[in-house]
Amino acid sequence: MSVGRAAAVLVATLAFGCARGPSPQTALLRPVVMPDLSLAAESVREQARVRAQALTQAIAAAQTAPSARAAAFGELGKLLLAAEYGEAAETCFADAELLEPGDMRWPYFLGQVYRKTAQPAKAEAAFARALLRHPGHVATLYWLGETRLDQGHLDAAASAFTAALTIAPGSASILAGLGRVDLARSDFASAVTHFEGALAADPGAAFVHYPLAMAYRGLGEGAKAEAELRRPRAIAPGPPDPLMQEVASLLDSAMAYQQRGIDALRRNDGQAAAVFFRRAGELDPSSASVHHRLGTALFLTGDAAGAVTEFEAALRLEPRLARAHYSLGVVLASRRQNAEAIEHFTAALRLEPDYLEARLALADVLRSLGRARDAMPHYQQILMRDPAAAGAELGYAMTLVIVGRRAEARARFAAGARRHPERPEFADALRRLSTGLDAP
Amino acid sequence: MTGQFNFHEIMGSGVALFDYDNDGDLDVFLVQGAGESKLFRNDVDPIKGRQLSFADVTTQSGIRTTGYGMGVATGDFDNDGCVDLYLTAVGRNQLYRNNCDGTFTDVTDRSGTGGEGWSVSASAIDYDHDGWLDLFVGHYVSYDPAKNTACFSLSGRRDYCSPNAYRPQQNRIYHNNHDGTFTDATVAAGLAGDFGPTLGVVADDVDGDGWPDLYVANDGRENQLWINLRNGAFRNAALLSGTAVTADAKAAGSMGVDAADLDGDGADDLLVTTLTGEGTSLFVRRGAAVFDDVSGRSGMRGASLAATGFGVHSIDVDNDGRLDVISINGAVRAIDALVARGDRFPFRQPRQLLHNAGSGRFEDMSGRAGASFELPEVGRGAAFGDIDNDGDTDVVVANNNGPVRLFINQIGNRKHWVGLRVAPGARVEAVRPMSPILVRRAATDGSYASASDPRVLVGLGDDGTPPAIRVRWPDGRVEQWSSVAVDCYTTLEEGTGR
Numbered sequence: 001m002s003v004g005r006a007a008a009v010l011v012a013t014l015a016f017g018c019a020r021g022p023s024p025q026t027a028l029l030r031p032v033v034m035p036d037l038s039l040a041a042e043s044v045r046e047q048a049r050v051r052a053q054a055l056t057q058a059i060a061a062a063q064t065a066p067s068a069r070a071a072a073f074g075e076l077g078k079l080l081l082a083a084e085y086g087e088a089a090e091t092c093f094a095d096a097e098l099l100e101p102g103d104m105r106w107p108y109f110l111g112q113v114y115r116k117t118a119q120p121a122k123a124e125a126a127f128a129r130a131l132l133r134h135p136g137h138v139a140t141l142y143w144l145g146e147t148r149l150d151q152g153h154l155d156a157a158a159s160a161f162t163a164a165l166t167i168a169p170g171s172a173s174i175l176a177g178l179g180r181v182d183l184a185r186s187d188f189a190s191a192v193t194h195f196e197g198a199l200a201a202d203p204g205a206a207f208v209h210y211p212l213a214m215a216y217r218g219l220g221e222g223a224k225a226e227a228e229l230r231r232p233r234a235i236a237p238g239p240p241d242p243l244m245q246e247v248a249s250l251l252d253s254a255m256a257y258q259q260r261g262i263d264a265l266r267r268n269d270g271q272a273a274a275v276f277f278r279r280a281g282e283l284d285p286s287s288a289s290v291h292h293r294l295g296t297a298l299f300l301t302g303d304a305a306g307a308v309t310e311f312e313a314a315l316r317l318e319p320r321l322a323r324a325h326y327s328l329g330v331v332l333a334s335r336r337q338n339a340e341a342i343e344h345f346t347a348a349l350r351l352e353p354d355y356l357e358a359r360l361a362l363a364d365v366l367r368s369l370g371r372a373r374d375a376m377p378h379y380q381q382i383l384m385r386d387p388a389a390a391g392a393e394l395g396y397a398m399t400l401v402i403v404g405r406r407a408e409a410r411a412r413f414a415a416g417a418r419r420h421p422e423r424p425e426f427a428d429a430l431r432r433l434s435t436g437l438d439a440p
Numbered sequence: 441m442t443g444q445f446n447f448h449e450i451m452g453s454g455v456a457l458f459d460y461d462n463d464g465d466l467d468v469f470l471v472q473g474a475g476e477s478k479l480f481r482n483d484v485d486p487i488k489g490r491q492l493s494f495a496d497v498t499t500q501s502g503i504r505t506t507g508y509g510m511g512v513a514t515g516d517f518d519n520d521g522c523v524d525l526y527l528t529a530v531g532r533n534q535l536y537r538n539n540c541d542g543t544f545t546d547v548t549d550r551s552g553t554g555g556e557g558w559s560v561s562a563s564a565i566d567y568d569h570d571g572w573l574d575l576f577v578g579h580y581v582s583y584d585p586a587k588n589t590a591c592f593s594l595s596g597r598r599d600y601c602s603p604n605a606y607r608p609q610q611n612r613i614y615h616n617n618h619d620g621t622f623t624d625a626t627v628a629a630g631l632a633g634d635f636g637p638t639l640g641v642v643a644d645d646v647d648g649d650g651w652p653d654l655y656v657a658n659d660g661r662e663n664q665l666w667i668n669l670r671n672g673a674f675r676n677a678a679l680l681s682g683t684a685v686t687a688d689a690k691a692a693g694s695m696g697v698d699a700a701d702l703d704g705d706g707a708d709d710l711l712v713t714t715l716t717g718e719g720t721s722l723f724v725r726r727g728a729a730v731f732d733d734v735s736g737r738s739g740m741r742g743a744s745l746a747a748t749g750f751g752v753h754s755i756d757v758d759n760d761g762r763l764d765v766i767s768i769n770g771a772v773r774a775i776d777a778l779v780a781r782g783d784r785f786p787f788r789q790p791r792q793l794l795h796n797a798g799s800g801r802f803e804d805m806s807g808r809a810g811a812s813f814e815l816p817e818v819g820r821g822a823a824f825g826d827i828d829n830d831g832d833t834d835v836v837v838a839n840n841n842g843p844v845r846l847f848i849n850q851i852g853n854r855k856h857w858v859g860l861r862v863a864p865g866a867r868v869e870a871v872r873p874m875s876p877i878l879v880r881r882a883a884t885d886g887s888y889a890s891a892s893d894p895r896v897l898v899g900l901g902d903d904g905t906p907p908a909i910r911v912r913w914p915d916g917r918v919e920q921w922s923s924v925a926v927d928c929y930t931t932l933e934e935g936t937g938r
Contacts, residue, residue, distance in 0.1 A: 035780050041596025083595040087777045118717045118745035150719065151742035180687060184737050210689035214682055217730070222680075229679045233689045253596040284596075289589075320587060352582055355607070385610065386633035 070100035188218030254284035270300035288318035452820025454889025507531030511889030515564025578638030636661030657694035700754035713749025751822025759899025770818035825893025859929035865914035
C-alpha cells in the first residue's frame with residue numbers, strides 16, 4: 001500500500017469506523033491525498049513514509065488524544081509544505097486544526113501554505129485565526145500584514161504591522177513593512193521615518209535600501225535616493241520565525257540542502273554553506289553542481305585545497321561545466337599555479353566563448369606572467385563587447401605599460417579614473433605612472 | 441516537447457498579427473519551436489458577415505524557418521510599404537524581407553542580424569529618428585540544447601531549470617543602414633555591459649522627450665529602463681525610475697511587458713508579468729522616467745499572484761475608454777496539484793482579464809470572458825489586434841505544447857470607437873469636449889515574443905461624437921485632425937493634418 005493510500009484510508013477509519021460513531025470534528029476530516037512521490041528523492045520518500053506511518057498509527061490507536069492526532073497530521077503537513085506539495089499540506093493542517101482548534105500552529109502553517117500557493121485571501125483568514133489563539137505572535141502578525149499588502153488592503157496591513165511592532169519594537173522587517181505601506185500610500189515622509197528606523201534598528205538590513213531610496217525620491221531628495229541605490233539590495237526576511245525555520249530545515253534532499261547552502265552564501269556564511277553542500281553531495285554524489293558549489297563555499301572559507309578537490313570532482317562528473325573550469329582556474333591562480341589556471345580558463349572559454357569573466361581572468365594571469373602580448377587580445381575582446389568593463393580597461397592599460405606604450409596607458413588610466421570613480425586603482429596607477437614607477 | 445526537461449522547450453513561443461499582403465486585415469504568423477513556423481492569410485470578408493477564414497500560405501510565402509523558433513517582431517525595415525518579419529530563435533535569428541507580392545526573402549546574411557544565441561523578444565524601434573526602423577533583440581541565456589542542465593525540485597523530482605542555472609546573454613541593438621544592412625551598435629549604444637536574461641521588451645518614450653526609450657524585462661534579474669540619450673546611446677535608469685524591481689526590492693521573474701496609459705493621465709505606464717507568487721507589476725508613471733509601483737493598491741498584484749504570466753497587453757476590451765489588461769498564463773515548473781491529478785503536462789493556468797474599474801483599481805473579470813477563455817492552458821506568446829475589423833481587439837494565443845487559440849471580442853463594438861492607421865511609434869490623442877483625452881500609442885512590440893496590430897483603436901464608450909485626433913509622429917512633429925469618423929478605420933499620414 002502506498003504512503004498516500006494508507007493515510008487516506010486511515011483518516012476515513014477515524015471518521016467513520018469508531019464504535020461510538022465519529023465526533024463532529026472527526027466527521028469533517030478530509031482524507032489526505034498524498035502526492036505522487038515516486039519521482040522524489042529516496043530520502044524524501046523515506047521521510048514521508050515515516051510521517052505517514054506515524055499518522056496511520058495515531059489514527060488507528062483509539063486512545064490517541066486529538067492533540068496527538070493533530071500533531072501527527074501537522075508533522076506530515078510540515079514535510080509536505082517543505083517539499084512544496086501545497087495541496088496535501090493544506091489538508092493535513094486543516095485536519096490538524098479541526099482536531100485541535102486551540103493550537104495556533106495549524107492555522108499558522110495553513111496560512112503559510114496559502115501564502116506559498118499564492119492565495120492571499122485564504123492566507124489572511126488563516127493567519128487571523130491563528131491570532132485568535134495567540135494574539136501576540138509576531139511572525140503571524142507580520143505575515144498577516146504582508147498578505148494584506150499583497151491585496152492592496154493598506155489600512156489593514158498597517159494595523160497588522162503596527163500590532164507586531166508593539167510586541168517587537170526593534171524589528172527592522174516590521175518597520176520596513178510599515179514603510180512599504182507608506183510607500184503604497186505615497187506618504188513618503190512617513191516611509192522615510194519607518195525605513196530610517198529600520199536601518200537604525202539593524203544597520204545591516206539590506207532590504208531597506210531600495211524602498212528607502214524610493215521614499216527619498218518621492219520627497220525629491222535625489223542624491224539621498226541615489227546613495228541608497230548604490231547599497232546592496234535584498235528582500236525582507238521577516239522577523240525570526242522558529243515555526244517556519246523548522247519547516248525550512250526539514251527536507252532531507254540534495255536540492256533542499258543546496259538551497260540552504262545558497263541561502264547561507266547569501267549571508268556570507270561560508271562555513272554553514274559548506275556543511276549544507278556537503279550533505280547535498282552525500283545525498284546526490286552525481287551532481288557536478290553540488291561539488292562546484294561546495295568548492296565555492298570552501299574557497300570562501302579559505303580552504304583552497306578543499307575547493308580544488310571539489311572543482312576537480314565537478315569536472316570529473318561534467319567535463320564541459322565551464323563554471324567549474326573557471327572557478328578552478330581562479331583558485332589555481334590564487335595559488336600561483338598559473339600554467340594550470342591558464343589551462344582551465346582556456347577550457348572555460350572553449351566551452352563558452354562569451355564567458356567574459358573567464359576571459360578577464362585569463363588575461364590577468366597572462367599579464368601577471370609578463371605575457372602582455374598574449375593578454376592584450378583578450379582584454380581587447382572584452383572591451384569590444386563591453387567598453388565599460390572596468391577590470392578589462394585597467395588590465396589593458398597595465399598591459400600597455402608593460403609593452404612600453406606609456407602615453408596610451410596614461411590616457412586609458414585617466415579615462416578609467418573618470419569613468420569608474422569607484423575604482424581607485426585607476427587614479428593610483430596614473431599617479432604611479434606619472435611619478436615614474438613602472439609597474440602600476 | 442520531448443519530455444526531457446529541456447529548458448528551451450518550456451519557454452514557449454510567440455505569434456504575430458500583421459497585414460503582410462496589405463489587404464486591410466491582419467494575417468497571423470505562428471512561431472513554432474521544433475516545427476516549421478506558419479503564415480496564415482486572413483481571408484475575412486467584411487461584406488459577408490465578417491466570416492473569418494484563414495489559409496496556410498507558408499509554402500508560397502517562401503518563409504522557411506530554421507532553429508528552434510521563439511519569437512517574432514514586425515516592422516517595415518526597408519520603408520517599401522510592406523511589413524517585414526524578424527524571427528528569434530534558439531540558434532540563428534532570421535530577417536525576412538516582404539517582397540510586396542505575397543512572398544518573403546530571407547535577408548538575414550545580407551542584413552547582418554542573424555545574432556547567434558537564444559533570443560526571445562525583439563522590438564523594431566527608430567531610436568535615432570532617422571526615419572528607418574532599427575532593431576533591438578533581447579537575448580536570454582547562454583544555452584546549448586545539447587548540454588541541458590539537470591534541475592530538480594526541492595523534493596528531488598526532475599523539473600525545468602530556472603535561468604539561474606545559466607549565464608545571461610548580451611542583448612543586441614542593430615542600427616539600420618538604410619540599404620538593407622544593419623550594423624551591430626550594441627557597444628556604441630551602451631548596452632553591452634549591462635544585461636540580464638531578457639524575455640520581454642517594449643519601446644516607448646518614458647521621459648516625454650519625444651525619443652523612444654526601451655524597457656527590458658529580465659527573468660530573475662533587475663529590469664532595465666534604457667533612456668535614449670538622443671546621440672545613439674542609452675543609459676539604464678531603471679533603479680531610480682522605480683521599475684527595476686518590485687516594491688519589496690525583488691528582481692522578479694519578468695516575462696511579458698506592455699506600455700500603455702492605464703490610469704488615463706496621458707502618460708504611459710509599464711506592466712510586467714512575472715512568476716507565480718510574485719504578481720504582475722504595474723508601474724504608474726509620475727514624471728519623466730519616474731514611476732510608482734502601484735501593483736498592490738491597484739489590485740493587480742493580488743489578482744495575478746496565482747499565475748505565471750507571459751503574454752500581456754493593455755486593451756480596451758469593452759471600448760469604454762479605459763484600458764483593461766489581458767494576461768496569458770502558464771507555469772514553468774510543474775504544479776503539484778496537477779501532478780497529483782495525473783496531468784502529463786502540469787503547467788496549465790487560466791488566462792486572465794483584469795477589468796479597469798477606474799480610480800486606479802483592476803478587477804479580475806476572467807469569469808465573464810467566456811468558458812474557453814478561462815480554460816487552463818500553458819499560455820506563452822500572445823498578439824492583440826482587430827482580426828475581424830469590427831472595431832474591437834481580439835487575441836491570438838500561442839500555447840506551449842497545445843493548440844493556438846483565437847479569441848474574438850464580442851462586446852467591444854457595442855460601443856463607439858475610432859480606428860487609426862498611423863505610423864508605428866506615433867502617439868495618438870483622441871480629444872472630445874467634456875471627456876478626458878485618451879492617449880494611445882501605435883506599436884507592435886511588448887507582450888511576450890510576439891507582435892501585435894500596429895493600428896490604434898480607441899474606445900469611445902457611448903459617445904459617438906467624432907473626436908479630434910492629435911498625432912505626435914515618431915520624428916516629433918505634431919499634427920491634428922479636427923474630426924475623425926467613428927466606428928471605422930481611418931488612415932492618417934504625416935503631413936496631411938494641421
